[in-house]
Amino acid sequence: METHEREATRAWVLHPDLKSDAKRRPAPDALAEAVALAAALPDLEVVGAESVRLQRPHPGLLFGTGKIEELKARIQAAEVDLVLIDGPVSPVQQRNLEKKWDVKLLDRTGLILEIFSDRARTREGVLQVEMAALKYQRTRLVRAWTHLERQRGGLGFVGGPGETQIEADRRAIDEQLVRLRRQLDKVVKTRELHRSARAKVPFPVVALVGYTNAGKSTLFNRLTGAEVMAKDMLFATLDPTMRRVDLPEGGPEVILSDTVGFISDLPTELVASFRATLEEVLSANLILHVRDISHPETENQCRNVLEIMESLGTDPDVPVLELWNKIDLLPEDQRSALQQRAAREDRVFTLSAITGEGIPELMQAITDQLANETHLSEVTLKFSDGRKRAWLFDQDIVETENQTETGFDLTVRWTARQEKRFRDL
Structure with a gap:
């Protein structure tokens, strides 16, 4: 055959x-x-x-x-x-x-x-692409085809001229957009439920961001062992992928999120449509900004990423670690100079996601950064958990406590490290 x-x-x-x-x-x-x-x-x-x-x-x-x-x-x-x-x-x-x-x-x-249409995998990603494409098409109806100028006859119930083809096409697109928005709202609500469920098991969220093709997915794979698509092509990842990661030396478990790459002159339709895809960045406890430090346009790419993050409404108080990736592609003298320069900065690290160079130092930096981050948790204790209850009050992290028929319901504000120690008691 x-x-x-x-x-x-x-x-x-x-x-x-x-x-x-x-x-x-x-x-x-x-x-x-x-x-x-x-x-x-x-x-x-x-x-x-x-x-x-x-x-x-x-x-x-x-x-x-x-x-x-x-x-x-x-x-x-x-x-x-x-x-x-x-x-x-x-x-x-x-x-x-x-x-x-x-x-x-x-x-x-x-x-x-x-x-984007070819790469989107989740239901939300597909809907967002369809909406962006429709908005783009709508802007291109003006004088795009000669048939759009002709009049379409009305049914005769109302006097006056019929609807032009261009108006009909616009109306059809607008109706489709309304339908897609309704579907997207349902999908986003489902994601919010998943996010709420994660909040009850409050692992800190660490989000990878960066210019497209900076090596985020390769780094994600190295840190998590996941097989996320990591090819040398632009926009290899379009839907956020999330995995749990254990940090070293008694550090907390974290959720690592890989996101779509940013790019210069990203169409405004896409910035708006993909805002929900980047929600994990907005709720992150720590952001890792991955840069292809070997790229000749690395400074401009960095500026583009920061501008898009600002337009998304990223919390300026969320700490950002800047990762100078792909140092294995640089000549030895240039590489050494960059490593010395990064060493003088508190939140800049050189690494290679391909070779693994600099990864242990990065993992330790993430651990140290999150050690002082606090979050609220609901804790339920039995009357027999007196030792755990005493430890919480010794740490001065209890915000509220209510006695129940079987024990105590407490609200505590603690660091991930304190939470891990509590769970190990």
């Missing part, structure tokens, strides 16, 4: 290098990231990539007519099926370029939505 493998879609990546862009990044770095984005989609083969310098974008075509013809020749010669443009493209520009080049075209937002 013959099997036919699906042929890969041949893609060409273009990065518009706009001189007028105040946030302009070095073109080679921006193009490399765009190619990595494209590589994150399965069944996609990048057969060409280039930066195109522009004084300003052409309103109807993005590029000038001469450049369009020049690119058309290369695109046709390479038998390209899909052009990926690393930046925003208006519906009019998209329609005109697709006609000129006779190919399908996706802008940066469309590409990221495709990746």
